[in-house]
Amino acid sequence: MDKLGHDDIVLLLVQLSVILAVCRILAETARLIRQPAVLGEILAGVLLGPTILGSLSPEIFAWLFPFNGAPAIVLDGFINLAVVLLLFIAGLEVDLHIVWQQGRQAIVVSAFSLIVPFSFGFIVSFLFPGFFGVVESDALVFSLFIGTVMGMTALPVIVRILMDLNIFRSSTGMLIVASAMIVDLLCWFIFTLVLSMMDNQQKSNITQTIWLTVGFSVLMLTLGKWLINRVLPWINKKMAWPGGVLSLSLSLGLLAAAFTEYIGIHAIFGAFIIGVALGDSEHLSERAKEIVHQFINNIFAPIFFVSIGLFVNFISSFDLALVLVVFAVAFVSKSIGATVGARLGGSNVIQSLAVGMGMNTHGTLEIILGTLALRIGLISDEVFVAILCTVIATIIISAPLIKYCVELDKKRSRLKDLFTKIMPDK
DSSP states (O other): OOOOOHHHHHHHHHHHHHHHHHHHHHHHHHHHTTOOHHHHHHHHHHHHSTTTHHHHOHHHHHHHSOSSSHHHHHHHHHHHHHHHHHHHHHHHTOOHHHHHHTHHHHHHHHHHHHHHHHHHHHHHHHHOGGGGTOOGGGHHHHHHHHHHHHHOOOHHHHHHHHHHTTOTTSHHHHHHHHHHHHHHHHHHHHHHHHHHHHOGGGGGGHHHHHHHHHHHHHHIIIIIHHHHHHHHHHHHHHSOTTHHHHHHHHHHHHHHHHHHHHTTSOHHHHHHHHHHHHHTOTTSOHHHHHHHHHHIIIIIHHHHHHHTTTSOOTTTTOOHHHHHHHHHHHHHHHHHHHHHHHHHHTOOHHHHHHHHHHHTOOOHHHHHHHHHHHHTTSSOHHHHHHHHHHHHHHHHHHHHHHHHHHHHHHHHHHHHHHHHHHSTTO
16 A cells, blocks of 8 residues: 655645645735635645745745655645535525525526526637637647536635625525536536537536535435434534534535545535525534634635646736636626626615626636646646636636625615605605
């Protein structure tokens, strides 16, 4: 049995120490300038990655973050675990009662925020494949990929931003989360189709994957939720608190993540669904949720967010024209789609804009999809960097825009109440 050597263990511990320390420093810096902590954590990856550290001191970077070897494999495992756990706590925070209340509106928002950007992305990339460095024979698959990337919404990043802005549990926050969940589920179905077109061996599994995913979701949010609600009181009574409920909850979340990964949908979806089922139980206390939240959000989440810029050189693979086009298509189409959907769903103009800015955040899934596409040669480094730049740019601009819209809506509400008090008959 192969084991990590002495030097491998030392390097891995140094990696984690540096990542957590730099992330915390930049996260606190971001908070000081009234930006979400996640922005500082992503910039930490750029700082520690080949863009800055790799350029200023290639030897230190090559030693600290090697691309191959046992430490690289273990760190990659930590990154994947961090994503799964981040979606698990995102699920814990979802109030299903509010989500169901947003049901019709969430469907309308998710439909428009998927169809509009997917169409924009597909048409632009299909008509101009040469601009993206794609040969015409791969144009259809590439266009489906770009359309999927444009349609996706960064659920873990959105959740983190909404939590930082303290509006996660608001009706607008729940509408964004519910819509993002629907959009990302549909995008993973599309992604499964794209993968099958890349690899003919996967074609026969598409229908099976879709049915298994739908069946798993329905089962866990009905019978699974009922069973969890029945078992949790016994766990709280018979096992040490909070260790019993926390360990078994995480165990169940990881098992669900493994199942969805096995059937062809990314592990984060299973973790999220289990988180929703657990979080909706009245027997899972807010204190228990807070313990899990603090542990994961301050230890594991930074490992994922720093990984965004850790292994890509933004300078050498930077194509300004490509970055601007990808960003413009992503931002404009998503903003229009989500805002129109929210307006048609019944939100006022300002709330619709807030939803549009929230749904416009890109991140986790785009990076995962982009990484897979890069590994199989569907996209170039330049396209991948353009996607990453779009991810970072939407995170940077979405948070303050959401905050501005929310504060503007509060002022509108206060003025409306004041006007009603002054002129009650009007």
